[in-house]
Amino acid sequence: MEQGKYTCKGEITAIVSNMVIVKAFGPLSQNEICYFVHDGKHIMGEVIRISGDKAYTQVFESTRGFKAGMEVLFTGQMLEVYLGPGMLTKNFDGLQNDLNKMSGIFLERGARTYPLDTDKEWAFEPLVVPGAEVTAGTWLGEVDEFGTPHKIMVPFRLKGTYKVLSIVSKGNYIISDTIAVLAAPNGTEVKVTMVQTWPVKIPITCYKEKIRPSILFETGIRVIDTMNPILEGGTGFIPGPFGSGKTVLQHALGKQAAAEVVIVAACGERANEVVELFTEFPELDDPRTGKKLIERTVIVANTSNMPVASREASVYTAMTIAEYFRAMGLRTLLLADSTSRWAQALREMSNRLEELPGPDAYPMDLSAIISNYYARSGYTLLDNNEKGSVTFIGTVSPAGGNLLEPVTESTKKVARCFFALSQDRADSKRYPAIDPLDSYSKYLEYPEFDAFAKKNIAENWLEEVEYMKNAMVRGREVYEQINILGDDGVPVDYHVIFWKSELIDFVILQQDAFDPIDSNTSIPRQKYMVEKVNQILRAQFSFDDFEEARLFFKRGIYILKQMNYSEFESEQFREFERELAEIINEKVMA
C-alpha cells in the first residue's frame, strides 16, 4: 500500500489492549487497512467490525501511548502482499516486512520494510508475443530465481481477456520496469511490471479447476509416505502435546519434502526455533536439486512474542505466497507451526469484541475459518493445462494434550491426513512419535491414488500397506493379552504376533531424524523395506519358547535397522541383507 492515498480519516474514541474503536468521517469497508498516526509513525491496523460510523479495528502492534482523538487514516484496501521475484530466501514477518532489512536489534514500532529487492536485476525471458490474448494469471515471461522458473504473470486482479500490445525482449530488468503493455477489452492500456499486490484474505483463483489429488507427495518419512501418505495438493495436520516432536517433524518436512517451493509459517512459536531455520537452511542442501535449502524457501516468522494480530495475518500472508507459486505451476509446500496459536489470536480478538463465545471461549465460527483456510490449498489445473499445487501441513498444539479441544476437532473435519503424535511414543523415544493406529490418511481410499501407486510404486502397494497395518493392530491386541495373562499364560504364537508388530515399529515406523541416511528414505527404498518386512510377517516360524522368539526378532530388528542406516543397495547393505536371509532360513517353516 502506498502511503498518501487515503479514502477517509477518523479519530480514536476507545482503546482496550490492541482493539481500538475509531469514529470515521467517511465510508468504511470491512477488513480495510488503516494507519494510526502516533509520534509521526504510521502504525497499521485492520477494520474487523463496523457499527454505524464506528470502526472496530485490531492494531498490528502495541497500542501503548495511543490517545482518544488521535488521527487515523483509512486506506480502503485490505491487507495486501507484494508478489514478485525475490521472495525466495527471504525472512518476512506476518505483514511481509523483510526482517533482514530492519535496522537495529529490536523491532521498532511502526517500522516497515519493502519485501522485495527494488534494484536487483532479473534476467527476463518473454513467453508471449504481441497480439496474444491473455487473462489473469497467464504467464507473460519468466525469470530465473535460484534455479526456480519464476513466472511473471498477468496481474490476478485483471478481469476479462486482454490483448498483449507489447512485451519487452529478453534482457535484464528490475521489478518495477514495465515488461508488457496490455489492452483491456474497452481499449484502455495496462502496464504490467514484475510485481503485483494481492489481498491476503482472498484466495487466488487463477486456475481452470481444482482436481482431486493423486500423486504421492514424497516426504522421505516412512510412517507418512508408506503408512499415511499425503498427496500433492493435499492437507494434513499434526497434533501433539509439548515435547512430542512436532517441530522436529515440521523441520524434517521442510528439509526433505519433494517440493519446489517451501513456505514455512512460524506462527506464534519459539523464536529460537526460527533461528534454527535461519542458521541451518542456508547451509543444508536440497536433497533433490543440490541447491541450498534456503533457495527454495520463504520463511514467514511471527514468533510468540511478536504482536498477536499480525500472528493472525501471518498465516494468510504465507498462504497467499504459496498460492502465487502454485499459479506458476510449481509444487509448493506450506507448513504452519502452529495453527493453534493462530486460533488463540482469533480468540483474543473475539473476546475483546465481546462476541458470544463458543467452546473454550473460541469464536463460534472457528470451524468455518479453519475449513476455509485449509480449502485454499489444493491441486490445480491451470488455464494453460499445467498443474500446480499447494500441499498444506499444519501443527496443532492441543491444550493439555487433549485431542477433544475445539482447534483439533475443527481441523480434523477438514484435513485429510491426521498425524497424531503420541506422548507414550515420545516418552519411550520411538520417534517420529506418530501413532500408527490413531493416525490416518484418507488418501489411501482414493482410487486416484490407488492408480498412481499401481503404476509408480507396486501393483499391490495398497494391499501390502493394509497387510502391514493389520499386523500392527493384531500385535497391539495380543500385547494387551500378554500383559494381562503373563508371558507364560499365552501361546508362543501370540509372542510371534507381538514381535512382528515390534518389527514394523522399529524398522518402518521409527526413523532417526538426525542420521543423514535414515532420515530420508526414497520411495524405491520404502517399497523394498515394506516387501522385506512383509515377507517376514507372512512367514511361519517355529520357536520352542517365547524367549527364542524374542531373541530371533531382536536380532532381525537389529539387522534391519543397520540396513536403514546403510546406503541403499551398497555392499554393506547387501551384507546385512544376506545375514538377514540366513537367520530367517534357520527358523522359517517350509
Place this chain on the structure above:
Amino acid sequence: METKSFQKIYCKLTNITKATCDLMAAGVSYEEMAYVQGRAAQVVKINGDLVTLQVFAGTEGLSTDSEVVFTGSSPTLEIGDHMAGRFFNAYGKPIDGLPIREAKPVEVGGPSVNPVRRIQPNQLINTGIAGIDLNNTLVSGQKIPFFADPDQPYNEVLALIALRAKVDKIILGGMGLTWDDYLFFKHSFEQGYGHSKIIGFINTTDDSPVERLLIPDMVLSTAEYFAYEKNEKVLVLLTDMTLYANALSIVSNRMDQIPSKDSMPGSLYSDLARIYEKAVQFPDGGNITILAVTTLSGGDITHAIPDNTGYITEGQLFLRKATEIGKVIIDPFRSLSRLKQLVIGKSTRADHPQVMNAAIRIYADAANSKTKMENGFELTDYDERVLKFADDYSREILAIDVNLEIDQMLDKTWDLFMTYLTKDEVAIKKEFTDLYWTN
C-alpha cells in the same frame, strides 16, 4: 507521589471496583501510569473521555473524591549500574530506601528482538549440578522452568543454581514470595556474592497480588540493559510464575473477560510468551537466560499454566526425592533441556551424550529392578548390580548438593560403569570405551 507544577489533578472517580476505578479525563494515553491517592495505577481502557485505571495496590478505602494525577508516561524504571546488589519493589523503588544514582529512565515492556538478529544459543552454563550439567545441560539464552509441587524445595535449588552459575548478573523476580523466602534469597546471595552480582525485584505475599504483574517487565528490562548495553551474561530467576498467572486471571476477571481453560485468560499463552521470549543470545555476546518456577497442583502438568508454559519454554526440570539416598535430585526421566544438543559433545567432551544416555538407561533398568524387588520377585545378578549402580549414581553424582565439573561427572560415571557393569551392558561406542574403560 511526585507532582510537577501545573499538573492537572482530577478528583472525581465515577466507578470503583475491587481492582479498577473509572474517571473522566482528557488527553490520557493508553498504558500511561497514574497515581490515585498516591497509589500506582495504569490506564487499561479508554472510552472517549472515560478512563479505566487498574490500581495495583487495590482500591480498598478509595473515595470518589480521591486525587488522581497522570504521569504522562508508560511504566518506567530507573536503570543503571547502581542497581547491582540491591533489592527493589514491584514499582522499581529500592527497598533499602537509599537514593537512586546515575540512572536513566527506561520504559519497561519494550519491543521484541528481531528474530533474524538473534544468534543460536551455543554457550553452556555450568551449575555443578549433574542433573543439569550432565543430563539436562543449560545453554545461555535458554528459558526453562522447574515444574515443582509447592512442598518441594524449588527456591533453595534456584538459589543454589544462582550461586554456582558462572554468569555476570543474577536478577531475581520474586512474585508472591513469602517474606521468609525473600530473606532466604537475600541472605544466601549476600553470603555468596556480597553486593556485586545480584539484583532483586520482590513482591511478597504481604503485597497486593496485582502488583506482581509489574515484576517480570521490571526484571527483564533490567536484564536487557545489562545483556544488551553491557554485553553481560545475565541469569534471570522468576519465582513463582503460577502466582503471576493467577494475578492475570484476577485482572481479566475484573475486566469482565470471558475465561478460557482453568479460568485463565484467553491470552495466557501470549502473556507468558512475551516474558519467556526475552531469553536471547545477542550477537555481541550478551545473553539472557531465564530459569523460572511454575508450581503445580498435585503434579498436574495438563493445567493451563504448566501446559502453556511447556509449549513456550525450551524444556522443563522436575525435582524428585531420591528415596534410596534421602536427597533431592533432578528427575532424570521427566526433565528435558531442548537446547542441550547444541552443546553436549561439542563444548563438552565427545563421550558426553553417550555416557549420559547409557547412565540414564541403566538408571531406568534399576527402577524396574526396584519394582521387581518391591513386588517380591527374585532378583537376577544384573538387577543387583544396577541397583547398586543407581545408589552410587544418585549419591555421588546426581544429588543436588554435589558440586562437580562436567569432566569429573563423566569420569565418575565411567568409574561406576566399570565397577558394576560390563562393556556390553553399558553399550557405548567402541571409540569411547577404548579411551575411558581403563580396567
